[in-house]
Amino acid sequence: MPTTTxxxxxxxxxxxxxxxTAVDGLSLRIEAGEVVAFLGPNGAGKTTTLDMLLGxxxxxxxxxxVYGDTPTDAVALGRIAAVMQSGGLLKDMTVAETVRMTANLYPHARPVAExxxxxxxxxxxGRRVAKCSGGQQQRLRFAMALLPDPDLMVLDEPTTGMDVEGRRDFWTAxxxxxxxxxxxxxxxxxxxxADAYADRIVLIRQGRIVADGTTAEVKNLAAxxxxxxxLPGADQVSLAGLPGVESVEVRGDTVLVQAxxxxxxxxxLLNHTSARDLEITSRNLEDAFLALTTGTAADELQGSTR
Amino acid sequence: MTTTVMPRQRPAMGGFNVPNLLLEIRRVLRNRRTLFFILVMPAVFFLLFGLPNKGQSLDNGAPVTGYIMISLAVYGAMVATTSGGGMVAVERAQGWSRQLRLTPLRPAAYVATKVLTAMTLGLLAVLVEFVVGAVCGVSMPAHVWLLSGLAAWLGSLVFAAFGLFVGYLAPAENVMQFLGPILAILAMFGGLFVPLEVLPEVMQQIARFTPVYGVGELARSPLTGTGATAGAVANVVLWTVAFGFGAARLFRRDTQRV
Known part of the structure; x- marks a missing residue:
């Protein structure tokens, strides 16, 4: 298969x-090897999009x-596998039986023990599924998804309902x-x-992509x-005249520029003034997320997606 | 990339495989509730209602205990195959069917596994009832044991289709709880608990069109010597086709649902 697929x-x-309209004219290209977060509030169309991706x-x-195939073919060939949000496990089976039963459906499954x-x-x-915690069930779903050694792993809100420790264990796995x-x-x-585990964040709202880029880029877009x-005696006027500057504030000897x-x-600041102790901080992702997924800011940003 | 990549393949036979069939059968066999209704209850019924008739004969000299044993074998088999087919209701309710759509398993292979599991259970139900009967002294010619057993078992295919039909109709975890009483009423109309002749005439006429009647008549015919009547054969065939067709339609709706 050519690497351009x-x-x-x-x-x-x-x-x-x-x-x-749950998903509204959404176009997205993900290259092989990318780790992408699909981020959005509830009802944004994330699950519907993933359902279509999975057939x-x-x-x-x-x-x-999916790698040039239809979703159905990609699933049948074990090229794509998924960890769904909930359900999908038989309570009366043990963890190992569930994995073995799924493994028997693939011609070349990875070994169950592995x-x-x-x-x-x-x-x-040896534990019954009914007796497993939510986090354990989720790791069971993950084990099942590993069986075909898929090229593409899809996870739909995999840590919903887990406590902090469960979430950490899951992502560690x-x-x-x-x-x-x-x-x-x-x-x-x-x-x-999204911030911690993805290389790229695709922000979705009302069935559309409102931002798409690296974590840093997405933060910048909104915030x-x-x-x-x-910088004692800062020249507020010339600072405010720099491209992309939104606000300039002076507090004693400290100058704060939002840009x-x-x-x-x-x-x-470093080349043309005597500024020292320079610090650059980004607003947290939460702010970016809220700015992009609510209100009109998101609509204005649509043109700036990559 | 230096790793050698195995070309990706689809599974043979749509993913149907014997290890999973055996896993399914083991699953059912460790469900105590199912085992009770399929294996224990019909056997207890025989001890309670069959054994007291020991020594009595039908008009043709065949033992009444044999008549009752065969009827209860049919009952055990129909409960077994219904619950086997009805497993799809539980698995749809728990989301397993949806999970399976993320694997290479073809829906037809899934249904085939369920039918074979149901028929294995049905065979087990017939065998257990017959063993209990034999141990309790039921004496019949070898060909009657064989033909009645085969008819009771194969006829229970009607109810494997019935179980699938209901399973695709209602995704419920407790499907057997409401099917149990329905099966008991159908068994009554099929003459499995009391001979149809003791029912009022109008009930007898209605009974001929209910789905247990045919398989009951066919299973007992080697013993009673009435032979396979056209009505009984037609009953079994038509109900199998009806439930099979209904199940197939619902199944198609289910697999196309998006």
């Missing part, structure tokens, strides 16, 4: 349920390609697994998760950065 290619994807839902219009180990559930292999070259796409509404320096392009501000 993207792992995921969504083109003009739309899903309507009666009068409701569980049919698009009203638009197309889905995926149990990689998901960190070897010690509960995912990271430990991070096979070179495996593409990962996960939906989440936990900002920290810009704060440049802070010690979309913090590099430009820093360069100016």
């Amino acid at each position: 993207p792992a995921v290619e969504l083109t003009g994807l739309t899903k309507r349920y009666g009068a409701v 569980l839902a049919r698009p009203s219009t638009g197309s889905v390609r 995926v149990l180990d990689r998901a960190g559930i070897t010690d509960i292999a 995912i990271r430990r697994d991070a096979r070179a070259g495996r593409t990962v796409l996960f939906a989440t509404h936990y900002l920290e998760e 810009g950065r704060l440049v802070r320096a010690t 979309a392009d913090s590099d430009e501000v820093a360069r100016y």
